[in-house]
Amino acid sequence: xxxxxxxxxxxxxxxxxxxxxxxxxxxxxxxxxxxxxxxxxxxxxxxxxxxxxxxxxxxxxxxxxxxxxxxxxxxxxxxxxxxxxxxxxxxxxxxxxxxxxxxxxxxxxxxxxxxxxxxxxxxxxxxxxxxxxxxxxxxxxxxxxxxxxxxxxxxxxxxxxxxxxxxxxxxxxxxxxxxxxxxxxxxxxxxxxxxxxxxxxxxxxxxxxxxxxxxxxxxxxxxxxxxxxxxxxxxxxxxxxxxxxxxxxxxxxxxxxxxxxxxxxxxxxxxxxxxxxxxxxxxxxxxxxxxxxxxxxxxxxxxxxxxxxxxxxxxxxxxxxxxxxxxx
Amino acid sequence: xxxxxxxxxxxxxxxxxxxxxxxxxxxxxxxxxxxxxxxxxxxxxxxxxxxxxxxxxxxxxxxxxxxxxxxxxxxxxxxxxxxxxxxxxxxxxxxxxxxxxxxxxxxxxxxxxxxxxxxxxxxxxxxxxxxxxxxxxxxxxxxxxxxxxxxxxxxxxxxxxxxxxxxxxxxxxxxxxxxxxxxxxxxxxxxxxxxxxxxxxxxxxxxxxxxxxxxxxxxxxxxxxxxxxxxxxxxxxxxxxxxxxxxxxxxxxxxxxxxxxxxxxxxxxxxxxxxxxxxxxxxxxxxxxxxxxxxxxxxxxxxxxxxxxxxxxxxxxxxxxxxxxxxxxxx
Numbered sequence: 004x005x006x007x008x009x010x011x012x013x014x015x016x017x018x019x020x021x022x023x024x025x026x027x028x029x030x031x032x033x034x035x036x037x038x039x040x041x042x043x044x045x046x047x048x049x050x051x052x053x054x055x056x057x058x059x060x061x062x063x064x065x066x067x068x069x070x071x072x073x074x075x076x077x078x079x080x081x082x083x084x085x086x087x088x089x090x091x092x093x094x095x096x097x098x099x100x101x102x103x104x105x106x107x108x109x110x111x112x113x114x115x116x117x118x119x120x121x122x123x124x125x126x127x128x129x130x131x132x133x134x135x136x137x138x139x140x141x142x143x144x145x146x147x148x149x150x151x152x153x154x155x156x157x158x159x160x161x162x163x164x165x166x167x168x169x170x171x172x173x174x175x176x177x178x179x180x181x182x183x184x185x186x187x188x189x190x191x192x193x194x195x196x197x198x199x200x201x202x203x204x205x206x207x208x209x210x211x212x213x214x215x216x217x218x219x220x221x222x223x224x225x226x227x228x229x230x231x232x233x234x235x236x237x238x239x240x241x242x243x244x245x246x247x248x249x250x251x252x253x254x255x256x257x258x259x260x261x262x263x264x265x266x267x268x269x270x271x272x273x274x275x276x277x278x279x280x281x282x283x284x285x286x287x288x289x290x291x292x293x294x295x296x297x298x299x300x301x302x303x304x305x306x307x308x309x310x311x312x313x314x315x316x317x318x319x320x321x322x323x324x325x326x327x328x329x330x331x
Numbered sequence: 332x333x334x335x336x337x338x339x340x341x342x343x344x345x346x347x348x349x350x351x352x353x354x355x356x357x358x359x360x361x362x363x364x365x366x367x368x369x370x371x372x373x374x375x376x377x378x379x380x381x382x383x384x385x386x387x388x389x390x391x392x393x394x395x396x397x398x399x400x401x402x403x404x405x406x407x408x409x410x411x412x413x414x415x416x417x418x419x420x421x422x423x424x425x426x427x428x429x430x431x432x433x434x435x436x437x438x439x440x441x442x443x444x445x446x447x448x449x450x451x452x453x454x455x456x457x458x459x460x461x462x463x464x465x466x467x468x469x470x471x472x473x474x475x476x477x478x479x480x481x482x483x484x485x486x487x488x489x490x491x492x493x494x495x496x497x498x499x500x501x502x503x504x505x506x507x508x509x510x511x512x513x514x515x516x517x518x519x520x521x522x523x524x525x526x527x528x529x530x531x532x533x534x535x536x537x538x539x540x541x542x543x544x545x546x547x548x549x550x551x552x553x554x555x556x557x558x559x560x561x562x563x564x565x566x567x568x569x570x571x572x573x574x575x576x577x578x579x580x581x582x583x584x585x586x587x588x589x590x591x592x593x594x595x596x597x598x599x600x601x602x603x604x605x606x607x608x609x610x611x612x613x614x615x616x617x618x619x620x621x622x623x624x625x626x627x628x629x630x631x632x633x634x635x636x637x638x639x640x641x642x643x644x645x646x647x648x649x650x651x652x653x654x655x656x657x658x659x660x661x662x
Contacts, residue, residue, distance in 0.1 A: 050520040050522060050523070051491070051520055164608050164609075165392075166608050167608070194391035194392055194547065194609065195391070195547065195548075195549070195588065195591045195592060196391065196587060196588065196591045196607075197391075197608060198591070198593075199591040199593075202593075221520055221521070222593075223521065223593075223595050224592070224593025224594070224595055225593060227593055227594070227595045227598035228593045228598050247598075251595060251596075251598075252596075261522065262521060262522055263595065265521050265522045265524070265525035266521055266525075266550065266595055267525075267528070267550040267551055267553060267554035268550070268596070269549070269550050269553065269577075269592060269594055269596075270596070272553060272554060272573075272574075273554075274532075275529055275532065276525040276528055276529055276554065277525065278522065278525040278526045278529055279522045279525075279526075280526075282490050282492060282493070282523065283490075
């Protein structure tokens with residue numbers, strides 16, 4: 004992309020999130036490190052419970068108590084944000100970090116017009132008069148591809164279809180021109196034909212405005228179409244990062260390879276899909292060594308003893324002993 | 332699984348219509364002088380499901396595919412039209428069971444798994460003694476890849492994929508010959524989805540099941556089905572052999588659906604995305620309901636509803652353009 008020179012917008016270093024409970028403390032995230040540059044879309048994939056949404060929430064300071072960050076650092080534009088108090092974080096959310104959630108109906112207030120909701124966000128973060136804010140709201144609705152925005156600005160959320168509502172949510176997330184947008188399953192609730200529209204809109208806006216986007220999804224198709232780089236999570240850990248081409252086509256980790264192989268192919272029909280046996284371990288019962296070892300086809304003695312760290316693999320990194328040189 | 336077309340169809344639906352009354356309450360209708368409002372969820376559709384095969388119905392939300400599933404299982408009564416099941420075991424019509432989309436909502440959280448799976452056996456009085464029922468439940472759990480001891484647990488102790496296995500075990504309990512599956516894997520992760528799809532294929536071979544498969548995911552549908560019917564706003568716009576439909580989609584809507592599937596192997600990042608949205612089924616467009624979104628619509632499309640035509644090779648399409656192409660070719 005030619006953007007590798009500049010400083011990343013978001014840097015997460017060795018992030019660990021813990022949930023203390025009656026039966027001991029559970030690590031929901033362990034040692035997660037990632038960075039996103041301006042104008043870059045980082046796709047975060049994994050099965051449900053892998054910790055991908057948790058990573059997004061931790062960055063926004065929205066972890067539900069008693070969950071808390073117990074280790075690591077989060078830097079946004081060279082400012083450490085994981086140590087800020089709630090008041091400071093509130094100023095950052097919306098202004099510096101925009102959020103897009105899965106269900107567009109629940110992320111909009113049904114009692115206010117979309118214009119009122121957009122103006123509120125704009126005036127909260129930017130120094131604008133009411134009429135300026137409304138003009139900006141109309142401009143934003145136009146940017147996200149809503150036809151006749153000057154009319155639609157006075158409509159309520161229920162007057163929009165699912166796809167249009169998600170466009171409004173994107174407009175809300177971009178209202179204060181944030182540096183980073185965290186999009187958590189933004190297309191999961193939408194139909195395929197609408198999904199394609201939203202992905203291309205998100206991509207276009209990210210490139211134009213040079214916003215860093217963290218795209219959390221379980222859908223490899225969405226990743227393939229939208230992301231520049233991909234981070235794969237498993238049982239609260241980052242197990243692979245790399246360019247979209249490498250991770251999807253020449254993955255260095257057996258889990259990612261299994262995940263890719265289990266997607267029914269469009270090109271040809273097979274009698275039996277490739278499946279990864281078993282399921283992801285519960286967070287309170289993660290096996291020793293590599294968390295994936297009970298399901299891994301190329302497991303070796305080292306995998307059962309030692310936890311692999313991210314090691315360089317191709318243009319990215321992968322946490323698998325197979326990449327350590329020699330055998331596992 | 333070719334050659335299933337020659338056999339007698341397991342299920343035939345003819346000119347099926349389902350209309351829901353979605354009018355405002357009586358009092359508001361009187362005061363505000365609002366007319367009655369009817370929603371045509373399923374509008375004059377006909378299809379057959381080959382015995383031992385799998386017909387999939389695909390379409391976007393609101394196109395009526397789940398209503399079809401509910402009509403077939405008898406959860407809704409059709410407003411008009413006919414449903415015919417072929418005779419199955421003992422000459423009685425095929426027995427039908429259903430697998431639902433959400434494995435979190437379709438299992439009673441307060442029941443042990445063994446009771447959930449045993450419910451159809453008890454309800455239909457298929458087995459008499461509790462020992463027989465317990466043996467059968469164990470056998471069913473093992474058939475779907477769970478262990479017999481899992482019967483003592485509650486649904487919350489299982490993951491999504493395992494819960495869907497429990498739903499499948501429950502559906503199999505009464506030894507059905509025909510299974511209606513309404514989006515059985517759309518709530519699951521891909522790796523788990525592969526496990527469940529493989530299981531369903533295995534059971535189909537083992538028990539000779541016939542599937543009616545409802546889904547919005549074209550790649551899943553391609554993997555599972557022998558024939559595919561594409562629905563749009565309550566109508567079937569195209570129906571044909573899986574391979575034929577993928578290789579040679581005739582209806583513009585089918586082409587749009589196929590184009591928008593993200594291809595993981597060859598991502599198409601720069602594609603031009605077709606505009607438009609699914610119109611409200613309450614106010615469907617005139618003529619062919621797809622015409623406002625159709626890139627190749629002609630004048631006729633907004634005026635006349637296209638008839639379903641059967642083409643060579645058995646594909647059925649409802650499109651004026653396809654019709655005219657055939658007409659010009661014949662001249």
